[in-house]
Amino acid sequence: MDAVELARAQFAFTIGFHILWPTLSIGLAWFCTLLSFLWWRTGKPVYHDLLRFWMRLFALSFGMGVITGIVLSYEIGTNWAGFSRSVSNVLGPMFMYETLTAFFLEAGFIGIMLFGEGRVSKGMHLFSCLMVSSGALFSATWIIAANSWMQTPAGAVADADGIFHVTDWWQAIFTASFPYRLAHMVCASFLTGAFVVAGVSAFHIWRRQHLVASRAAFSMAMWLALVLAPTQIALGDLHGRNTLEHQPVKLAAMEGLWDTTRGPAMTVIAWPDMAEQKNLYALDIPHLASLYLTHSWDGEVAGLKTVPPADQPNVPVVFFAFRIMVGIGLALLATAVTGLVLRLRGRLFHARWFHLLAMGTTPLGFLGVLAGWTVTEAGRQPWIIYGHLRTAEAVAPVTAGAVTTSLLIFFAVYNLLLLSFLWFAGRTALKGPADTSLPTRERPGLDRTNVGLSAASATASASFSSSSPAAGTLEQAGA
Amino acid sequence: MIELMQGPHVPLVFAAVAAFCVTVYVLADGLDLGVGILFLAAPRDADRDAMMASIEPVWDANETWLVMGGTLLIAAFPAGYYVLLPAFYLPIMFMLFALIFRGIAFEFRLQATRFRFLWDIAFFAGSLLATLCQGLILGGLIGGVPMQDGMFSGGPFSFFSLLGLLCGVGLVGGYALIGAGWLIWKTVGATQVFAREIAHAALILTAVMMALVSLWSAITVPEVAARWFALPNLLMLAPVPLATLAILAAIWRGIWDGAEPRTFVLSLVVFALGLVGLVVSLWPYVVPRHVTVWDGAADPQTLAFIAVGLAIILPVVLAYQAHAYWVFRGKAAPHAGYGGETAPHGGYGGRAAPHGGHGGKAVPHGGYGGEAAGSAHP
Numbered sequence A: 001m002d003a004v005e006l007a008r009a010q011f012a013f014t015i016g017f018h019i020l021w022p023t024l025s026i027g028l029a030w031f032c033t034l035l036s037f038l039w040w041r042t043g044k045p046v047y048h049d050l051l052r053f054w055m056r057l058f059a060l061s062f063g064m065g066v067i068t069g070i071v072l073s074y075e076i077g078t079n080w081a082g083f084s085r086s087v088s089n090v091l092g093p094m095f096m097y098e099t100l101t102a103f104f105l106e107a108g109f110i111g112i113m114l115f116g117e118g119r120v121s122k123g124m125h126l127f128s129c130l131m132v133s134s135g136a137l138f139s140a141t142w143i144i145a146a147n148s149w150m151q152t153p154a155g156a157v158a159d160a161d162g163i164f165h166v167t168d169w170w171q172a173i174f175t176a177s178f179p180y181r182l183a184h185m186v187c188a189s190f191l192t193g194a195f196v197v198a199g200v201s202a203f204h205i206w207r208r209q210h211l212v213a214s215r216a217a218f219s220m221a222m223w224l225a226l227v228l229a230p231t232q233i234a235l236g237d238l239h240g241r242n243t244l245e246h247q248p249v250k251l252a253a254m255e256g257l258w259d260t261t262r263g264p265a266m267t268v269i270a271w272p273d274m275a276e277q278k279n280l281y282a283l284d285i286p287h288l289a290s291l292y293l294t295h296s297w298d299g300e301v302a303g304l305k306t307v308p309p310a311d312q313p314n315v316p317v318v319f320f321a322f323r324i325m326v327g328i329g330l331a332l333l334a335t336a337v338t339g340l341v342l343r344l345r346g347r348l349f350h351a352r353w354f355h356l357l358a359m360g361t362t363p364l365g366f367l368g369v370l371a372g373w374t375v376t377e378a379g380r381q382p383w384i385i386y387g388h389l390r391t392a393e394a395v396a397p398v399t400a401g402a403v404t405t406s407l408l409i410f411f412a413v414y415n416l417l418l419l420s421f422l423w424f425a426g427r428t429a430l431k432g433p434a435d436t437s438l439p440t441r442e443r444p445g446l447d448r449t450n451v452g453l454s455a456a457s458a459t460a461s462a463s464f465s466s467s468s469p470a471a472g473t474l475e476q477a478g479a
Numbered sequence B: 001m002i003e004l005m006q007g008p009h010v011p012l013v014f015a016a017v018a019a020f021c022v023t024v025y026v027l028a029d030g031l032d033l034g035v036g037i038l039f040l041a042a043p044r045d046a047d048r049d050a051m052m053a054s055i056e057p058v059w060d061a062n063e064t065w066l067v068m069g070g071t072l073l074i075a076a077f078p079a080g081y082y083v084l085l086p087a088f089y090l091p092i093m094f095m096l097f098a099l100i101f102r103g104i105a106f107e108f109r110l111q112a113t114r115f116r117f118l119w120d121i122a123f124f125a126g127s128l129l130a131t132l133c134q135g136l137i138l139g140g141l142i143g144g145v146p147m148q149d150g151m152f153s154g155g156p157f158s159f160f161s162l163l164g165l166l167c168g169v170g171l172v173g174g175y176a177l178i179g180a181g182w183l184i185w186k187t188v189g190a191t192q193v194f195a196r197e198i199a200h201a202a203l204i205l206t207a208v209m210m211a212l213v214s215l216w217s218a219i220t221v222p223e224v225a226a227r228w229f230a231l232p233n234l235l236m237l238a239p240v241p242l243a244t245l246a247i248l249a250a251i252w253r254g255i256w257d258g259a260e261p262r263t264f265v266l267s268l269v270v271f272a273l274g275l276v277g278l279v280v281s282l283w284p285y286v287v288p289r290h291v292t293v294w295d296g297a298a299d300p301q302t303l304a305f306i307a308v309g310l311a312i313i314l315p316v317v318l319a320y321q322a323h324a325y326w327v328f329r330g331k332a333a334p335h336a337g338y339g340g341e342t343a344p345h346g347g348y349g350g351r352a353a354p355h356g357g358h359g360g361k362a363v364p365h366g367g368y369g370g371e372a373a374g375s376a377h378p
C-alpha cells in the first residue's frame, strides 16, 4: 500500500472506532434524560434504579469517545496536511467548536449528572442531564456540518493556491446535505441506543432477574424503536434523494446503476464489476428505483458511466455497504413491529424467543452506523472535498513506514481499549440495575431476584434487591 | 466584527490565547504526568493509592487542554498545524498512544488485584513516554523544521535531535518536580515524606537540564543565540534566567519546612518562566524561522467566527475548572475499599461534581457506592 492508502486505512480505522462511542453516548445520554424526567415527574423508584444503571454505561462510553476523539483531532494534521492546508479556514472553526462544546459540557454538567444525583434536587439533575445530552448533540452537529461541507461544499471559494476562504458562514455551515445527514445520524444514535437498552433489558428478563426495572426499560425501548425505526427509514429516503441531486455518482454506486436510465430498476443484489462496467448476477425489480428515487414511473437517473472510471468510487464497497445498512434498517423495523404485536397480545415480557432476538439486535445499530458512513465516505471518492480536492492531493508528507508503524500500534491499542471497555461495561451490564421497587407486575414468582423475598421481607422489605447474588455484590462493594 | 479582525494586532491576541492554552496544558498535565513519573519510585503500594487518588479528580480535564490547543491551532494558525504535525508525526503518535495507555492503566489499576504491578508499570511507562515525546517535540521546535513550498519537507526522523533528548529529560525532571510539589501539598504522612525526598532529586535534574538545554541551544541554534546575546536584549532578558535561579533556590530551601503548597506553586512559576524563555527564543514564529504569526494566521472572517466562541466559553471553562480544584483543595484520601464497578468512570466525578458534602477533602467517588448502599439498606 502507498502512503495515501495507508493514511486512508488509518483514518477509516480510527474514525470508525471513534464513531461507535458518540453514537452510544448520544443515545444513552438522551435515554438518561428521559429517565431523569420520569423520575422527576413520577418519583417511582424504578426510574431511579434505571437511571443509575444506564448512567454508568453512559459514563464509560463517553470516556471512550473522548479518548478516541483526541486522536482524530491530531490526525487531521499529521496525516491530512494537504487537506488542512486547503480547508482549515472553513473547517478549523467547526472542529474547534466541536471541542469547545464537548469541553463545555464536560467541565460543566457531566459531573453533576453522574455523581451529583442524590446531592442535588431532582430538577437540577434533570437539568444537568439535559445540558449533557444537548451538548453531545451540539458536538455532533458541528462535526456533521464539517463533514457535510466536504460532501456538498458551499459558502467558500478557493484561491489560486487551492486555499478556501469563507464568503458566507451561514452557507458554509448549512450546506445542502447537512440537515439530512444530521437528522439521519442523530436518529441512528437514538435507534442504536434504543436497541442497546432493549438487548440488555431482554437479557435480564430472559434470566428472570431485576424484572421490574428491566421490564420497564424493555417496554420503553420497544416503544422508542417503534417510532424511531420507520423515522430512520423515512429520513434515509430523503437523504438518498438529496444525494441524487448533489452527488449523483455516489447515488449511482449505491444503486449499482451503470447507464443513465429512464425508469431504472431496483437492483436487489448483484456483483458490480468495475472492470466490465456492469453488474454480474443481478436480481432486478423493474421501475422500483425510479419510484423511490424520483417518485415517478419513468424518472431519469444518471448512471456511473457519466464519469470516467478513474472518477468512480469503489462501487462494490458502496453498493454492499448500502445494502447492509438498509437491511439492518428493515431488520430493526421488523423487530419493533414484532414487539408491538407481542405487546398487543400481552406477551412482550413472556415470549422468551423474542428476548433472545432482542439481544441479537444489540450490535446491529453500530453496524448500521459503520455501513452508513462507509457509503457516505467511500461513495465520495476519489474526492475528499467533493468536486474540488482529490484525496490523493490531501495527504501529508509523511512516509509509508511511519504510517504503517502508527497504524499497527493503533490496531493493537484500540483492541486493548475495546476489550477493557467490554470487560467493564459488560460486567456492569450483566449485573443489571438495582431493583428497589416492589414487584407489582404479574408472576412475581418467576423473578429470581425475589427468591429470597419471603424471608428477607420479614425484616426489611426494601432490601430484597440484594438477595440476588449479583445485586448483592454490587451493593456490598459500594458499602 | 470582520473589520475588527484585520489589524496586525489580531494575530497577536490569538497567539496569546494559544500560548495561554499551551501553558495551562503544560502546567496542569505536568502535575499528573509528574505523579506518574514518580509512581514506581514510591516505596509502598499505599503511597501509590494516595498518589492516584490525588490526581483522579483532575487528570482527565487536564488532558482536554491538549485537544483545545490542537483545534485552536488549526482554526487560528493553520500553517502551524499542517506543517508542525506531520513534522512531529512519530513523537505525536507515540505521545497519544502513551496517553491512551496511561488512561487505561488508570482505570484498570483500581480494579485489578492480582496483576496490579503491571498496571503500575504501565501507568509509569505511559507517563514517562508521553513526557519524553513532548520533550522531543519541544527540542525539534527550537531547532526548527525543514520546510519547502509551504509544506514540511523532512523525513520521519528529522524531528530527532540531541537537543530534543535534553529537553525530554528536562521535562521529566520538571514534571517530576511539579508532581512532587503537588504530592507534598495533597498527601500526608509517609507519602508526603517520600514526595519531599524525591523533590530534591527532581529539582537538581530540572536545574541541570535547564542549564544544559539553554547552553546547547545557544551553541547549536545560532538564531537563538543571536536573540539572547545581542546587546540590548541581553540586558532586557537577563531577569528571566536570574528569576529562575532565585526561584529554584527558594524551592530548595522550602521543600522541608516551607508552607505545604509552596514547592508546587514555585515549580509552576519556574515552568512559566521556562515558557517565557521559549517564547523569547522563537518569537514571532508559528513555524520557527519560516512562518510568522502574521503569515500563518487564518482569514479574518475565520478569526472573527472563532473569537465569539472563545470569548464566551473559555472563561466559563476556566471558572469551572478553578472551582473543581477549589472543591478538592484539601488532602486527598485514598479510597478505602474502592467500590470497583460502582463508580465506573473516575475522572468525571471529580472534575465538576462539587462534592460539597466532603468538607473540602478530596474523596473521589465516595458517592456512588455509598449511595447505592444507602438506598438498599435503609
Ligand code: HDD
Binding pocket: A008, A011, A012, A015, A016, A019, A080, A143, A144, A146, A147, A150, A369, A370, A373, A374, A377, A378, A379, A381, A383, A384, A391
Ligand atoms: C472531517 C470529517 C469527517 C467525518 C465526520 C468522517 N470522515 Fe470519514 N473521512 C474523512 C473525513 C471525515 C476524510 C479525512 O476526508 C477521509 C480520509 C480520506 C478520504 O477520502 O476522506 C475519510 C475517509 C473515510 C473512509 C475511507 C474511504 C475510502 O477509502 O474510500 C472511511 C471508511 C471513513 N472515512 C469512515 C468514516 C466513518 C465511519 C465516519 C463516522 C464517523 C466518518 N468517516 C466521518
Ligand code: HEM
Binding pocket: A015, A018, A019, A021, A022, A023, A025, A026, A061, A062, A063, A064, A065, A066, A067, A068, A069, A070, A071, A072, A073, A076, A095, A099, A102, A103, A106, A136, A137, A139, A140, A143, A144, A185, B064, B067
Ligand atoms: C474528523 C472527525 C472527528 C473528529 C476530529 C472528532 C474529534 C473529537 C474529539 C477531539 C472529541 C473529544 C472532545 C473532548 O475532549 O471532550 C470528540 C468527542 C465527541 N465526538 Fe467526535 N470527532 C470526529 C467525528 C465525530 C462524529 C462523526 C461524531 C458524531 C456524529 C462525533 C461526535 C462526538 C461527540 C458527541 C463527542 C462527545 C464525547 C462523546 O459523547 O463520546 N465526532 N470528538
Ligand code: HEM
Binding pocket: A180, A181, A182, A184, A185, A188, A189, A191, A192, A232, A233, A235, A236, A237, A239, A240, A241, A243, A247, A250, A325, A326, A327, A328, A329, A330, A332, A364, A365, A366, A368, A369, A370, A371, A372, A373, A374, A375, A376, A377
Ligand atoms: C431503510 C433504511 C435506510 C435508508 C434508505 C438509508 C439511507 C441512507 C443514505 C442514502 C445514506 C447516504 C447519504 C450520503 O452521504 O449520500 C445514508 C447514510 C447513513 N446511514 Fe442510512 N439509511 C437507512 C437506514 C439506516 C440505519 C438503520 C442506520 C443506523 C442505525 C443508518 C445510519 C446511517 C449513517 C450513520 C449514515 C452516514 C451519515 C450520513 O450521511 O447521514 N441508516 N443512509
